Amino acid sequence: MSTQASASAPAVSSGTSASPAPSAPATPSTPFVEPGATQPTHGADRLLPLALAALGVVYGDIGTSPLYAIKECFHGLHALPVTPTNILGVLSLVFWALTVVVTIKYVLFIMRADNDGEGGIFALLALLRDGTRDGARQAPGSDDTTPGGAAKPAPAPSISRFRRMLPVVGIFGAALLYGDGVITPAISVLSAVEGLEVATEAAAPFVLPITIGVLVGLFMAQRHGTERIGRVFGPVMVVWFAAIATLGLMAALRNPQVFAAISPAYAVRFFMENHLHGIVVLGSVVLCITGGEALYADMGHFGARPIRLSWMAVVFPALMCNYLGQGAMLLADPELSFNPFFALVPRPLLYPMVALSTVATVIASQAMISGVYSLTQQGIQLGFVPRMRIIHTSEETRGQIYLPGVNWLLMIACVGLVLAFRESSRLAGAYGIAVTATMGMTSLLYYAVARQRWGWRAWQAVPLVALFLAFDAAFLSANLLKIMDGGWFTLLLALGIMILMLTWRDGRAALSARFAAASVPFGTFLDGVRRTKPLRVPGTAVFMSVNPTGTPLPLLHHYKHNHTLHQTVVLLTIVAESSPFVPRPxxxxxxxxxEGFHRMVARYGFMQTPRVPELVQLAAARGLPMRMETTTFFVGRETLLIGSGNRMAGWRKALFAFMSRNAWNATTFFGIPPGRVIEIGAQVEL
Structure with a gap:
């Protein structure tokens, strides 16, 4: 039986969460926090530097949307006639989408649903897991009250009916974000490089090679770390936002009529005149908010305050100035609809602006790439994703990580997508479905968190979430009409990733059940040791176990075949918590x-990577004499056999076995020196 796989998939990941040893004291956990009450992760002295870095990572995606959002409305596959009513109507839709979806929904509300400073759909799901697993865990001494002393309301009955559905909603939303992470770099960089065609048609043959070269360079730079990249990209994005705001404002001031688009009346009139065609075009309008979910997912990299400061002070005003400017240009000359963004640029500045746009879209891709890194790490710790190599790239800021395997897979997928679609307009058909569906799922999970975790009443939560869902549903419905135009790719990719996640989760649960069935109560094992008094050899042996109360199967196999034990035997269980970080103490x-036996239960947050050498140091500080140079680690390595034992389909068992064989080595993942490890193999039938 494999303790290697068991240790990497803690009880929380398998869906068969085991309780700590009866004698264990209550584990300190993240206290209940009302929305907005979380203390800032970063000090005030780092607020401005982090806000600048956030411009280069968090807002790259949404900040480069002006390159293609208006263009797709009037020159895409479902283009509108370029009339004053349509121009002002589209601008009104853009303004209210940015205001309601990004400013109100994400910046003001969704970002308050942080899990100890971390954001993203997995962090939101973890809040619910923490609250639904035998009730929300509380800090010691908190009894059944909030920090303010008021009684904490019981979970609403309506929430419990959806409890089983919520993990699937979260997993599908995460899978859609992976699809968005593939499309965002491809469409962003390709749309910028296509600006060369505005200057000269002779540049057309070079668009694809340049795009691919830029994408490859971007992914090769990821190993330097998000914050270091952000420090380089941040000043560039300041120039970018200043440039697009200036160009847009100059054009808008020449035609002040566009400022009337702020009135929602123009959006209403737009739909009255265009009917179904107006809904189809809404699928292009959504391109202006495609970075909203990444904004939430990247919150752990920089903190909520720097992200909010950047949006309100720089990003939102600059975007609206540019969109209004593009509308003003179209009012003056409808023939410019083939690329209204570059129409704003004076011809002598066209080539420099293409270069700046290309750099900006490289930066835009960073928002989704870093978001995918965070998503993957959370998925590993929560038991939805197999082990992968994680590199922490900053000693000062937590959450700064790099995943080489994910990075290269993303690069291959992005380059393949560019070669397959070849034009940004064709890619726009595949863009939007992922992010709008994920936004809707985020709204549903936010509602569940508000009712269950924060104790909001229905009259408090329903109107707010209904407003969010009204926009989410409208944008998603419009994008579903683009399935045949390329949206099928996003849905197919997300479905494949969702199947992988669910297969890994269910496979771990089935494997944990087999381990539990074959396990022996530790009291029984210890009684046998007392009776037989086996030979004890010097040193310490550590047996890793998924169950913090039972007997590790590698220990049973070792004792059965060798009839000896070390003088000190440690049973180590690593458990993933539903909070992002567990303090070292x-x-x-x-x-x-x-009888020389000790049990160690280690708890890590879902944004942390367990490190066994650190646990050895902590154990020594707690009075258990352990040294790495005299400790032997026994881990299991199982060979999975496909049987008919449980309800998993045969093809899913085969897929799980393949994923398990290719998961990152547990010894390396947990930081155990290879020379101190003994593997005990066994065959396990699923």
Whole structure:
């Protein structure tokens, strides 16, 4: 039986969460926090530097939307006639989409649903997991009250009916974000490089090679870390936002009529005149808000305050100035609809603006890439994704990570997408479905968190979430009409990723059930040791176990075949918590079980990577004499056999076995020196 796989998929990941040892004290956990009450992760002295870096990472995606959003409305596959009513109507839709979806929904509300400073759909799902697993865990001494002393309301009955559905909603939303992470770099860079065609048609043959070269360079730079990249990209994005705001404002001031588009009356009139065609075009309008979900997912990299400051002070005003400017140009000359963004640029500045746009779209891709890194790390710790190599790239800011395997897979997918679609207009058909569907799922999960975790009443939560869902549903419906234009790719990719995640989760649950069935109560095992008094050899042996109360199967196999034990035997269980970070002092609990046996239960947040050498140091500080140079680690390596034991389909069992074989080595993942490891193999039938 494999303790290697078991240790990497803690109880929380398998869906069969085991309780700590009966003698274990309550584990300190993240206290209940009302929305908006979370303390800032970063100090005030780092607010402005982080706000600048956030411009280069968080807002790259939404900040470069002016390159293609208006263009797709009037020159895409479902283009509108370029009339004053349509121009002002589209501008009104853009303004209210940015105001309601990004400013109100994400910046003001969704970002308050942070999990110890972390954002993203998995962090939101973890809040619910924490609250639905035998009730929300509380800080010691909190009893059944909030920090303010008021009684904490019981979960609403309506929430419990959807409890089983919520993990699937979260997993599908995460899978859609992976699809968005593939499309965003491709469409952003391709749309910028296509600006060369505005200057000269002779540049057309070079658009694809330049795009691919830029994408490859971007992914090769990821190993330097998000914050370091952000420090380089941030000043460039300041120039970018200043440039697009200036160009847009100059054009808008020449035709002040466009400022009337701020009135929602023009949006209403737009739909009255265009009917179904207006709804189809709404699928292009959504391109102006496609970075909203990445904004929430990247919150752990920089913190909520820097992200909010950047949006309100720089990004939102600059975007609206540029969109209004593009509308003003179209009012003056409808023939410019083939690329209204570059129509704003004076001809002598066209080539520099193409270069700046290309750099800006490289930066735009960073928002989704870093978001995918965070999403993957959360998925690994929550048990939805197999182990992968994670590199922490900053000693100062938590959450700065790089995943080489994910990085190269994204690069291959992006380059393949560019070669397959070849034009940004064709890619626009595939863009939008992923992000709008994820936005809708985020709204549903936010409602569940508000009712269950924060104790909001229905009259408080329903109107707010109904407003969010009204926009989400409208944008998603419009994008579903683009399925045949390329949206099928996004849905197919998300469906494939969702199947992988669910297969890994269910496979781990089935494997954990087999381990539990084959396990022996530790009391029974210890009684046998007392009776037989086996030979004890010097040193310490550590057996990793998924169950913090039972007997590790590698220990049973070792004792059965060798009939010896080390003088000190440690049973180590690593559990993933539903909070992103567990403080170092609260990370390890050690129990003396007698006869030289000790049980160590280590708890890590879903944004942390377990490190066994650190646990050895913590154990020594708690009175358990352990040294790496005299400790032997016993881990299991199972060979999975496809049987007919559980309800999983045969093809899913085969897929799980393939994923398990290719998961990153547990010894390396947990930082155990290879020379201190003994693997015990076994065959397990699923």
């Amino acid at each position: 609260d990370r390890l609990v050690v129990h003396n079980l007698g």
